[in-house]
Amino acid sequence: MYQSTIKKSVELVGIGLHKGSPVKLKLEPLEANSGIVFYRNDVDVAIPLTPENVVDTKMATVIGKDGNVISTIEHLLSAVYAYGIDNLKVIVDADEVPVMDGSSASFCMLLDEAGRHELSEPKKVMRIKKEVVVQEGEKYVKLSPSPDLNYDFTIKFPHPIIKQQDYSLKFTKQAYKDEISRARTFGFVQEVQYLRSKGLALGGSLENAVVLDDKKVLNPEGLRYSDEFVRHKILDAIGDMSLIGMNFIGNYEAMAGSHDLNHKLTVELLKSEENYEVIELVGEKTKELEKAYA
Template identity: 60%
Template sequence: MQQRTISKAVEVVGIGLHKGEPIKLRLEPLDVDAGIVFYREDLALSIPLSPAAVIDTKMATVIGSEKGFISTIEHFLSAIYAYGIDNLRVVVNENEMPAMDGSAISFCLLLDEAGIVEQNAPKKVIRIKKAVEVQDGDKFVRLTPHHSAEFDFRIKFDHPVIGDQDHSFVFSTENFINEIARARTFGFAKDIQYLQSQNLALGATLQNAIGLDDHKVLNPEGLRFENEFARHKILDAMGDMMVTGHNILGKYESFAGSHHLNYQLTSKLLADSTNYEFVTENELQSREFAKSFA
């Protein structure tokens, strides 16, 4: 299996979740071993993707520095993970990614439009060699060695619509599109009102998130999946794992995980070289992982 980029540049305009203003997103191909590089066009600022670039995780995964930042990258990165993209320039003209419909499906469609091409260098995958875990009370996120890429997420909310939910997902591009990509982010009406009073979440609407009051879903169309909330948490986790810049061969498990715990997990993983190794598909001696990107 070879490294991947897109065959042509593509762009789209969408509303930012926090500012509520239009944001232009442009994707451009990059050469082998260039990695995923974000670029603030308005600041002429490049931000190579890595856990070291993460500067905030309170409401989303945010990368940058004192010179500038880009927020809410995780939904986009889940699609990058799913399509096996290794090298890409991600250009925006604002400090956040467009929210689209609150899921990853619009980014999948954009990648389909761009087309995927294999490059003249082997794809490097992070293979988990031993268990790595981060805990916060009863909350945890964990990576363990596994023969395939799998995600298992459980959440528990004191809300009649959400309650105790879980979802297990064996990764493939096709499975991602069918099971995960359309799962939307969600928020509670009382929290949105407070955030908007702080000039945040100004772009949040029922067109780019699932809205909940104390008793029910506010979206007229309802849910896309019975356990859409747990599925979206897997979407977030995939995007947060992609902050490493590579696909991961191993099993991810979580109860009530968050962007912050995911950031701590990727940082802890890469801090100790005995936790993982970079391997190519030839070294894996298996076509199964490569087939998952078909």
């Protein structure tokens, strides 16, 4: 199995969640061993996708360099990671990635339009060798060895619509598109009001998020899945874990996980090479993984 990029450049325009202004996003091919690189063409700054460049994880995963940031990268990265794209230049003309409909479905369609181009270098993946856990109270995120890739997530909210939700994804690209990609980000109306008072979430609306009051979902079309909330948490986790720099083989498990805990998990994982090994996918052993990204 070989590294990949996209066949052709593609672009779209959408609203930024926090500023509420239009943002132009363009994806361009990159050569092998380049990784995922973000570039802000309004300030001429490139920001490589590494845990060291994460500068904020409160509301979203935010990367930065020299005081320049790009926010809300996780939904796009979730799609890129699910498609197995290894090398890509992501260009934006503002400090955030457009939110689109609050899911990663638009980015999946963009990647389908771009197509996949196989390069000449072997694909590298990280195989989890030891259990790695980050825990804060009852909340935790964990990676453990597994022959394939799985995501298991549990959330608990004291809300009559959400309550406790559990979801397990045995990863394939197709399973991701069918089960995860359409799940939207969500929030509570009182939180939205508070954020707007702070000059944030100015682009947030029922068009790009599931919004709840104390008792119900306010979106007139309702939910896309009865458990859309936990599915979106898996979508976020897949994007956040891309900060390790490559796809991985192992089991991800979370109880009330967050962008912050996911970031801390990537840092903890990379602290010691006892936790993982990087392998090149060559020969017969790659056949099953190739199917997963077909």
